Amino acid sequence: MPRTFFALVALACLIPLSTFAASAKPNVLFIMADDYRPELASYGSSAITPNLNRLAARSLQFDRAYCQQAVCNPSRSSMLTGLRPDTLGLWNNGTHFRELKPDVMTLPLWFKQHGYETRCSGKIFHNWHTKEKGDARSWSAPEFLFYANHGDDKPQVKGELPPDTAKAPKCECRDVPDDAYYDGRVAAEAIRVMSEVKDKPLFLAVGFWKPHAPFNAPKKYWDLYQRDKLPPLNAARPTGAPEIAFHDSREILGTGDKRVTLTPGDEAEMRHGYFANISYLDAQLGKVLDALDASGMGEKSIIVFAGDHGYHLGEHGLWAKTSNFEFDARVPLMISAPGMSSAGKKTESLTELVDLFPTLVELCGLPPVEGLEGTSLTPILKDPLAQLKAAAYTQHPRPAYYDREPEKRPKAMGVSVRTPSVRYTEWRDWTTGRTIARELYDAVTDPNELTNAIDSPRLASEQVQAEAALRRQWRPKSSVDQ
Template sequence: MTIKAQEKYNVLFIACDDLRTDLGCYGNDLVKSPHIDQLAREGVLFDKAYCQQALCAPSRISVMTGRRPDNTRSWNLTAPIRRTDDVVTLPEQFKKNGYFTQDIGKIYHNWHVDGHADYPESWSVEPVMHYGTHNDDVPQVRGKLPENTAGTKWTKRLDVPDEAYYDGRIAQKAVEALQGFSGNPGQPFFLAVGFWKPHLPFNAPEKYWDMYDKDLIPAVYNGDPPKRIPEIALHDSWEFFRGEPNTLSESDVLELRHGYLAAVSFLDAQVGKVLSELKRLQLDKNTIVVFWSDHGFQLGEHSLWGKNSNFENDARVPFIISVPGEGMKGHKTGSLAELLDIYPTLLELCGIEEPEGIQGKSLVPVLKDGNATVNDAVFTQHPRPMYYKGKPDVMGYSVRTDRWRYTEWLDFDTREIVDRELYDHYYDDKESINLAREKRFRKVVDELHRKLQGAIVEPLVKR
């Protein structure tokens, strides 16, 4: 089987926010995600794909520049996209090679730093629906709003149409953009569609809540911190509690987990609208579809809510690539991948030269043969404190191999090891016991330490 590289492939680049691998195609039978599941049947699903940092801005900047956070020097929500002069973003490289590039929705995070989200460098036309905050996503309807029947301050349950919220309107605008492209077949396009869900608040329209029976939603399976965990690995779940104590009741937890599932199905429906229009217009015959989330999310696991850690639930992401024609169909690969790899993969598929400084690896060998290996290890990191001024005190670097997750917490200035974590995913995929201090795993720790050191030789930011 071969994949034919050609300059005229279109690219539909679909991003979402805070999506775990809680999807039917990833083996969660409770979740109603038929449209994303169908995309997985039409392409290659990466079962072990990981973000570079479990926070919106640094993760997205890494994807869009093909560089690790230590290279982009983006570890928080306020770093600019172009902190160094030599950055060439992914859509910018497509634009330089004759593509019409368009951004609808949240692709970059930091619109408030970079004005109009890197226009005109990255995009042929000014982005739309990319600004605001998640809390600004209040329902827009004619007349009086229906009653909110949700039970927490983080949830809303209203009988409103999809288009009342950002993602419904983003899907609508993406459909309109595809219709415009179909009338100009001589112009290849790179269309980025960034959905805001399932990020907080969990406010999907009521019909998506109704898809789930509350009695069937499971409780948190590992709600306690791992045994022998260093305190620095945890956090205060600031996104939910804003520094206040966690006072969630059992009914609150169930409501939040229900709201998250509703938000996932709401997202799936919007993805389905875009993919359906792609097929109706027959653009699917020459369009690569990429689906990814910027990071995962904790829903009470390890006592945590939100992201901002190096645990598997934060670092692991859904990631699917569908290539028209001869690409593999319906294959779930266990080959390790990083979101960093999206950049060189798309360039190779489209026959575009790779600019200097790209740190990811092309996954085309895996798209040809799902058993192929491109990465023997992948890397995620996160600073402490989570929200710092100037520079972090400590950086946690995590390496994931097929079996192990190993994390070193390093003093940001001296690079001395502050603490370590080691989890054996063959026997403990819930990461419930930190094995780093056990003598019997000393050789494993030493080997993973060397892998990690080789990946973080980037010089520290000049201070």
């Protein structure tokens, strides 16, 4: 059946949304979090997130949303251009996407070219290592607190700095106000922009730096949790998993003579700090939502909340990201739009961050962008049971941070596909394209991926389907064709 038919059906299902977009362009509040585990963004989770909960009540929550690569620059570049990492040729943190594709279209730039005032407060594009800082051409005014190092997020206060009671690596616990750290100031700037822009539809991107390390939320957010009541850590590696699936957790543990060995107490405190960071982010989100609603724009605005990738907190023996495991590949995603009937519901439809560009373009009634590799999610906003994709795709190179290696290229690429029932991964030699290792995890009975069930007779049918889905995206030697 022609694709145009499905497009017409999708538009017909979203009459309230498309009618609104045609009569008056909705504002867009595009909110990003960094290193956010998706299960901790759900109502009823062990994280204390009252503001995410109220956003979820007006949104459709996508419980099977996936990034295209679990590290900052490739994920954000892919999402904001609507192109996959292989199309951009970008798999590291040190290369700006415009070095590779100088004239590529971005999500905010498309909105800017079609009558929107586009503003950026915080970390939206990649924030460090690159020659070009952010993407100035995408915005109607200079970006705010967009290009910095997470490690430089030191508390700024008037008077004497309160003592730090934390002891573990990457942790800091001081009794300081919210705006002592980046995210408090990001929220304040977002609120200022909302009060300033009156004569144009507004595309406001708010990029929170948390819950990314360091785990340094103000003390009141640490105090929300009892450390011994938090979910226990299961650090077991998946049985039968190949060594290449893992990494050295250097973002948290360091390298060489600066590498640290964590005690159980360190691990518990760091996990506590991650939860504190989440609640700190949530409080800043609440301030932004309050300002949106107080402005009278709340009912007329599209709101997106997304993470750039997931995160390990010691599971599988890993810290931070850069794997193809579910903990890293899955992301939080919520979308709220005027008139949609799915507010407050959840969907298990497979989705990808690359889908956000075409989705927002359609919701706002803008002309479509040629060449985008995602799929508009508008049919799912109407019917959360709708299925648009048979699979979602994530990849990651080895070494995990190859831009820091002398040869400036990876040695292998892990390509991974998530179907409704399994995750299947192939690790391929970068030079020859030869498959050197494989993984298969049962997403139904083994959601934490503790057993590599590759070639299991019980999962034979699911494996065949996953292999076919992977090959639709990656030919056996695709990674060496770049």
